[in-house]
Amino acid sequence: MPSLSRGALVALGLAATSVLAGAQLSFYEEQLPGTLNPLYASSMTDYRSQELIFDRMFYHSPLDNRMVSRVVEKYELADGGKSYKLTLKSGLKWHSGNPVTSKDVCFTVSAMLDKGTTSPIAEGYRSILAGCDATAPTIATIRFTKVFHNPQERLMFALLPAEKFTDTKIVPDSDFSQHPVGSGPYKGSKGRRGVTFEAYGNGHHAATISQLSLQEVQDPQVQVTTVRNNGVQGIIAVAPQYRPEVSSSDELQLKSYDLRSWWFISVNTKKGALAVPKVRQALDLILDRSDLRQLTIGVKPGEQNSPCEFISGPFVQSSPFYNRQVTFHEKSDRTAATKLLTDAGLTQIGGRWHYKGAPVTFNIGMLSSLENEAPDLLTQIGNQLSAAGFDRQESKVSADDWSRKVESGQATDFDLLVGKWSFGLVEEVNDLFQTRSGTSTGSRNIFNYSNPEADQLMVEYNQARTDTAAFDAYHKLHALLATDLPYLFLWKLDTKSAWRTEVRGNVISPFYYWTEVDGWKLQ
Amino acid sequence: MTPGMFWFVLSLAACGSEEAVAPPAAIIQVPLGASADVVAATWQVRMAKADARAPYEGRASWLAWYDQRRPEAIAAFASESDGPGLSRAHAEYAAIYRQAALIAANAALQVYGDDRQPSDPAEVDYLLGIAHVFTKQGDPAASFGKNGKSTAGDFAKRDATWAAWVKANPGAMPDEPSGLAAIQGKPGDLPGGSLVPTPLPLVGEPGAVDGGDPADLYALSRWHEAQARAADPASAEAVDLVLDPFRLPFEARHLATGAPVSDTWLFMSAYTSAADMQFVSKIAAGDLPGAEALAPTSAYAAIAHACSTTGKVDADCVIDQAAQLGQAIEAGMAAQNGGQADGFHRPFADYARAGALRAVDIYARARGENDTSGVLRINSFDRSIGHAADPVFIVFLAAWDAGNRNTTRATELVHQQLSTVPGLVIARAPLDALHIRLSRNAAPGVPTH
Numbered sequence: 001m002p003s004l005s006r007g008a009l010v011a012l013g014l015a016a017t018s019v020l021a022g023a024q025l026s027f028y029e030e031q032l033p034g035t036l037n038p039l040y041a042s043s044m045t046d047y048r049s050q051e052l053i054f055d056r057m058f059y060h061s062p063l064d065n066r067m068v069s070r071v072v073e074k075y076e077l078a079d080g081g082k083s084y085k086l087t088l089k090s091g092l093k094w095h096s097g098n099p100v101t102s103k104d105v106c107f108t109v110s111a112m113l114d115k116g117t118t119s120p121i122a123e124g125y126r127s128i129l130a131g132c133d134a135t136a137p138t139i140a141t142i143r144f145t146k147v148f149h150n151p152q153e154r155l156m157f158a159l160l161p162a163e164k165f166t167d168t169k170i171v172p173d174s175d176f177s178q179h180p181v182g183s184g185p186y187k188g189s190k191g192r193r194g195v196t197f198e199a200y201g202n203g204h205h206a207a208t209i210s211q212l213s214l215q216e217v218q219d220p221q222v223q224v225t226t227v228r229n230n231g232v233q234g235i236i237a238v239a240p241q242y243r244p245e246v247s248s249s250d251e252l253q254l255k256s257y258d259l260r261s262w263w264f265i266s267v268n269t270k271k272g273a274l275a276v277p278k279v280r281q282a283l284d285l286i287l288d289r290s291d292l293r294q295l296t297i298g299v300k301p302g303e304q305n306s307p308c309e310f311i312s313g314p315f316v317q318s319s320p321f322y323n324r325q326v327t328f329h330e331k332s333d334r335t336a337a338t339k340l341l342t343d344a345g346l347t348q349i350g351g352r353w354h355y356k357g358a359p360v361t362f363n364i365g366m367l368s369s370l371e372n373e374a375p376d377l378l379t380q381i382g383n384q385l386s387a388a389g390f391d392r393q394e395s396k397v398s399a400d401d402w403s404r405k406v407e408s409g410q411a412t413d414f415d416l417l418v419g420k421w422s423f424g425l426v427e428e429v430n431d432l433f434q435t436r437s438g439t440s441t442g443s444r445n446i447f448n449y450s451n452p453e454a455d456q457l458m459v460e461y462n463q464a465r466t467d468t469a470a471f472d473a474y475h476k477l478h479a480l481l482a483t484d485l486p487y488l489f490l491w492k493l494d495t496k497s498a499w500r501t502e503v504r505g506n507v508i509s510p511f512y513y514w515t516e517v518d519g520w521k522l523q
Numbered sequence: 524m525t526p527g528m529f530w531f532v533l534s535l536a537a538c539g540s541e542e543a544v545a546p547p548a549a550i551i552q553v554p555l556g557a558s559a560d561v562v563a564a565t566w567q568v569r570m571a572k573a574d575a576r577a578p579y580e581g582r583a584s585w586l587a588w589y590d591q592r593r594p595e596a597i598a599a600f601a602s603e604s605d606g607p608g609l610s611r612a613h614a615e616y617a618a619i620y621r622q623a624a625l626i627a628a629n630a631a632l633q634v635y636g637d638d639r640q641p642s643d644p645a646e647v648d649y650l651l652g653i654a655h656v657f658t659k660q661g662d663p664a665a666s667f668g669k670n671g672k673s674t675a676g677d678f679a680k681r682d683a684t685w686a687a688w689v690k691a692n693p694g695a696m697p698d699e700p701s702g703l704a705a706i707q708g709k710p711g712d713l714p715g716g717s718l719v720p721t722p723l724p725l726v727g728e729p730g731a732v733d734g735g736d737p738a739d740l741y742a743l744s745r746w747h748e749a750q751a752r753a754a755d756p757a758s759a760e761a762v763d764l765v766l767d768p769f770r771l772p773f774e775a776r777h778l779a780t781g782a783p784v785s786d787t788w789l790f791m792s793a794y795t796s797a798a799d800m801q802f803v804s805k806i807a808a809g810d811l812p813g814a815e816a817l818a819p820t821s822a823y824a825a826i827a828h829a830c831s832t833t834g835k836v837d838a839d840c841v842i843d844q845a846a847q848l849g850q851a852i853e854a855g856m857a858a859q860n861g862g863q864a865d866g867f868h869r870p871f872a873d874y875a876r877a878g879a880l881r882a883v884d885i886y887a888r889a890r891g892e893n894d895t896s897g898v899l900r901i902n903s904f905d906r907s908i909g910h911a912a913d914p915v916f917i918v919f920l921a922a923w924d925a926g927n928r929n930t931t932r933a934t935e936l937v938h939q940q941l942s943t944v945p946g947l948v949i950a951r952a953p954l955d956a957l958h959i960r961l962s963r964n965a966a967p968g969v970p971t972h
Contacts, residue, residue: 043972063897065927124967148964149638156966247908248869250850255905258932304591305912305939318938320955367972402972419972425931425961426968444970466642467959468730501846504839507898510931 025503025522026213027234028223030369031399033195033214035177036188038158039111039119039170042403044259044422048236049214051514052197053095054158054182055204057086057105062509062516067152070204071100071159071183073138081147082130084155088138091203094161095187102140106132107162109142116169120431120443121157128154159183185517186212208505208521218372227252227498233522234499234506236513239373240307241298246498255497258510260316261422263370263490265381266446268415273355278344280485285340286388287488288332292381296374297493307494313478314421314429316492320471321427323478328489334388353389361391365411366418368396373493378418409436409448417446420493424511430458433477433486449486553851554844556829557822562851565795565822566786567871571856579790584608588791589910593943594713601711606755607787609710613751614762615915616713616944618769620744622918623950625771626937627737628657629926630953636661638960644723646670646734649682650953652689653737658926659772664689675734676721685738703742710750715743715946735952741771743946761788764800768807768885769919776808791871793878793913795852799823803882806889814886822848822875823882836887838898845879845906870910877906881916914943921954930958 033049034042041047058069073089092100109132112122130143148154160170161181170176178190185205186197197212215232217223220239224246226232238246238254247254265287273279289310293299299306312328315321338348346353346360353360362385366378382392397406402419405411421432435450436442457477464470481487499506502523509515553562562568570576579585584599585608597616600609632654635647652666668686673679684702708714720733751762761784763777770776784797794800798821805814817824826848830840852872857864880903888896904920907913917936924933933954941947 041971047971060929063894063901065924065929120969121967124969128967150964153965244909250846253905254908256901258935260931305909316935318935320934320959399972407972421970421972423970424968425958425965427962428968429970431969464963466640466725466728466730467956467963468725468728468732470963471959472730504842505898507901510929 023208023210023522024213025209025211025234025520026215026232027236028217028227028232029214029236030216030218030372032193032216033190034400034403035172036180036190036195037170037172037174037177038160039117039121040172040177041121042407043399045399047511048513049188049195049197050158050180050182051509051512052184052186052212052517053180053188054160054184056158056512057155058152059156059512059515060510062507069152075152077151078141079143081151083141083143084151085139085141088140089204090138092183093202094163094183095181095200096161096163098161098163099137100159100161100183101137102134103137104159104162105140105142106134107165107168108157108160110168111160111165111170112157114168114170116171118172118439119170120439122170123439123443125154125157205518207518209517212517218369220372220375223372224498227500230500233503234497236497237373237495238498239297239375240493240496243307243496251501252498253501255499255506255508257495257497257508257513259422259495260319260424260427260492261420261495262311262314262316262492263374263420264314264418265488265490266417266419267486267488268412268417268447269449269486270447271412271415273344273346273353273360274415276344277484278340279346279355280488281483282337282340282344283385284485284488285329285333285337286384287329287381288384289328289490290330291332292377292384293491295380296377307496308491310491311489312482313489314432314481314487315427315474315478319427321474321478323475323482325475326479326482332384337388348389351389352391359391361393362415363393363395363413364416364418365395365397365406365414367402367406367420368398370418370420371396381416381418406446407444409442409445412447414447416488419446422511428461429474429477430462433481434458447486451480451484451486454480454484552847554822554826554829554847555840556818556825556844557848557851558819558825561796561820561822561825562848562855564820565852565855565875566789566792567795567852567868567875568855568859570786570790570871571859571865571868575786578786584612585790588612591910591912591914591943593914594945597713598711601709605787607758607761607785610751610755610758610762611765611788613710613747613754614758614765617744617747617751617762618766618915619918619940619944620715620740620747620946621766621769621771622915622922623944623947624657624737624740624744625922626918626925626933626947626950627735627740627953628654628771629922630930630933630950630957631735631737632658632660633925633928634953634957634960638957638964640960642725642728644675644725644732644734646673646675646678646682646721646723649673649678649685650734650736652682652685656685656689656773657737657741657771675723678721678723678734681736681738702738703745704736704739706742706746708746708750710754713945714746715740715944715949718743718946718949720949720952732956733952735949735954737950739949740946758785758788760784761800764788764797764804767804769915770807777804778808778810779804791874791910793874793881793911793916795822795848795875795878796820799878799882802827803885806885809889811886811889823879826879827883827886830883831890836883836890836892836895836899838887838895838902841880841883841899842902845876845883848879849873849876873906873909873911874913877903877908877911877913877916880906914940918944918947921950925954925957928957928961930954930961934958 033045038050055071073087075086078085112125130145133141185207187200189196195214199207199210223235224242246252299308310328312326382394431444434442436445457473461473504521505519507516587596597612631650648666648669652663655661655663670682720735722731723734724731760782767776779801802814802817802821802824818828826844830837849872853868856868880899884896884899921933921936
């Protein structure tokens with residue numbers, strides 16, 4: 001809603017108080033989902049929205065992490081452990097009213113195995129799944145590529161309805177992405193300004209809240225004001241500077257959301273002066289992360305228990321894969337940066353840096369939804385670079401463009417792109433830094449970075465026979481990336497939600513968020 | 524309120540704070556089952572008066588405590604020669620390290636038990652044995668005695684010591700297990716920082732993994748416990764009250780006698796009164812009727828009672844009443860302050876908001892209502908914000924997570940507490956090993972924007 005002022009939006013929030021009540025629950029998301037097809041989720045909003053519409057075969061309970069299923073009645077190992085025989089629960093229905101059968105299970109497996117399905121998620125399952133046989137309407141036997149001691153952990157994919165597809169080659173832009181049919185607790189319908197989820201009665205779901213309404217507003221003040229006034233009932237990601245206000249309110253509760261997210265500036269290593277490693281290293285020293293964090297997220301230097309912690313590589317500090325020997329630059333070091341730039345052949349004329357006789361101008365983009373958690377981050381980064389002698393252009397990138405252009409390596413007009421990546425239990429970063437090859441490697445390599453040494457380390461990680469070898473490979477990769485700098489690593493930022501206290505039973509699942517939505521209710 | 528403001532506010536409270544705001548417009552009700560007297564007896568309400576806080580004002584120890592700088596607080600208690608304060612700080616570290624030992628034991632049990640791989644170091648048998656003892660699961664005798672030829676650290680010696688002990692003591696674990704590392708330090712110290720995990724070589728593969736021995740953490744806990752008892756012998760009952768809920772499963776619990784507990788043990792704690800401490804302690808000792816009988820004097824017991832009248836603990840009721848207790852305490856504090864709310868009232872009441880949930884979580888678990896307990900535990904974590912973020916509870920939560928194979932949260936919690944609890948580097952080793960193993964054996968995941 002770019003045409004409305006903040007004041008008008010706040011007023012709207014106030015006005016909405018009397019409208020949004022009863023069994024409907026409205027909440028603010030970071031952005032609208034780009035797709036409701038679970039094979040093509042690329043944003044956290046995609047994953048969260050899809051969790052409302054689809055069932056995953058197995059999932060972890062958010063209470064005690066035990067592996068459970070809503071759709072599988074019983075299961076047993078077969079074929080010496082290389083197959084898993086599943087019996088579906090009776091009475092499962094798609095939102096179309098048709099029954100969920102073993103053919104749907106096997107269709108989902110076949111769709112992921114079809115190389116025409118250009119989904120990075122499917123690509124990951126191709127090394128695990130070998131096929132599937134539907135031997136009875138409720139019995140499917142899924143074959144694995146090898147014996148896994150924890151097969152259920154490999155079966156956490158969302159179930160797709162065979163009836164909605166003509167073949168197993170599933171493309172990202174089909175109608176299904178906007179008008180999906182699932183078997184989950186809610187039917188989803190995506191509009192231009194939001195998504196509505198209507199509860200769907202099913203044998204394995206009994207959602208108490210009849211309708212959920214996902215809305216997008218990226219002004220954190222508007223979000224907090226509106227939820228305080230009961231215009232909406234929740235905010236998925238509360239900006240850090242508003243968390244004290246939320247936590248001190250008796251009407252709201254701050255809720256933890258387990259998600260590993262880290263922020264970065266991706267550097268176009270193939271463009272102009274940025275192709276020179278010393279220039280990238282100079283930019284890393286020019287950035288004053290401490291100031292950036294304070295000005296945008298509101299964390300003061302030395303603050304205890306900060307939700308935002310600097311990083312020097314592509315992992316959060318609490319991760320075992322984080323190489324704790326590699327230090328980060330918290331404060332700017334302009335003197336060292338100037339030396340690096342001079343060594344790299346740049347000259348300073350009239351206070352502006354020039355490369356090969358021309359002034360250096362950086363075209364900087366930022367994923368627009370980051371504005372929610374770190375207001376003015378793009379401007380502040382631009383200001384720091386400008387103060388250091390670089391010209392800049394700034395623009396925000398919509399979530400849709402980020403998914404379609406940035407992640408596919410087509411946003412090469414940009415010099416720098418500010419973004420964040422989120423992870424669940426799996427923290428693999430090969431998709432980000434490995435040389436791009438179709439959908440098999442480097443599928444989210446923003447500027448098509450390519451470094452044979454880094455590639456080798458990522459191959460070593462993939463092929464590691466022991467955890468130690470995997471650990472060592474990623475530690476070396478961290479150290480290499482901290483020097484070569486395809487990214488300027490910024491920080492990790494905790495995610496917290498805010499919900500009105502009238503919302504009960506609101507257990508939030510790690511990563512997927514809505515897994516236990518059946519138990520949510522409004523007082 | 525910023526950390527430094529606490530002192531500022533306390534200093535100004537007697538003459539009217541600049542943060543003073545209008546009194547609450549509505550009369551705040553006390554929680555279900557709790558009397559006004561119980562609310563009035565909470566440390567928060569009693570210490571809303573400046574004279575009650577006077578013994579704690581102007582002290583580096585308590586300022587550091589409020590600011591969550593526990594290492595500075597414990598050193599300050601020692602330098603201030605505050606025996607009860609030092610005793611409490613050491614007792615809380617004893618509780619923290621008991622739970623840190625449980626993190627390491629739970630993680631070792633998972634990664635080297637069910638998820639063991641052939642290349643895992645031979646020494647993990649010893650770690651499994653310790654994990655069996657500490658979690659009171661499995662048979663430790665089957666794991667000890669296999670590392671006689673180990674050259675990693677002193678694992679061969681440790682293994683032999685414990686193997687001999689298990690052979691000689693087939694029954695319950697005694698209070699003074701042999702084979703524990705000797706901890707050196709003086710009152711007010713945090714000796715855990717000197718301990719590091721031992722690299723253990725893989726079998727048939729290059730490389731090593733860090734071996735974090737839960738026994739080292741238990742030894743640290745015992746050292747802190749001894750320091751707590753020595754710092755103020757008169758506080759022996761309070762030491763047990765702090766420690767009992769967090770002892771390891773094999774340990775015997777003290778039976779709370781109801782002896783008075785000084786405000787030094789309550790101020791800025793998760794308990795509003797000595798009766799709350801006794802409530803949780805009695806649950807830990809398996810005395811549920813005794814715990815429930817404290818409802819007339821313990822706000823937490825009152826909430827537990829009022830919210831379980833249907834035969835099951837009602838999580839929503841507990842969440843409501845914990846919030847109600849916080850509001851009632853704030854109202855009580857304002858009343859003590861001439862009807863004026865003050866800036867520190869809310870942070871002080873937050874200790875009770877989180878503490879009530881945590882106490883009834885433990886109550887529900889003791890009743891076998893594990894899902895309700897889980898809901899309350901997570902809600903208590905959500906309420907453990909700012910100054911109310913109790914490190915004992917956070918390490919306790921991480922231990923629970925490690926036992927549930929929920930390493931994503933557990934590794935984050937341990938990381939957050941490392942500056943407060945330096946010995947957690949020992950617990951991090953098996954937790955990291957578990958996390959890597961689980962993440963490499965999980966369904967595929969891709970980075971997501």
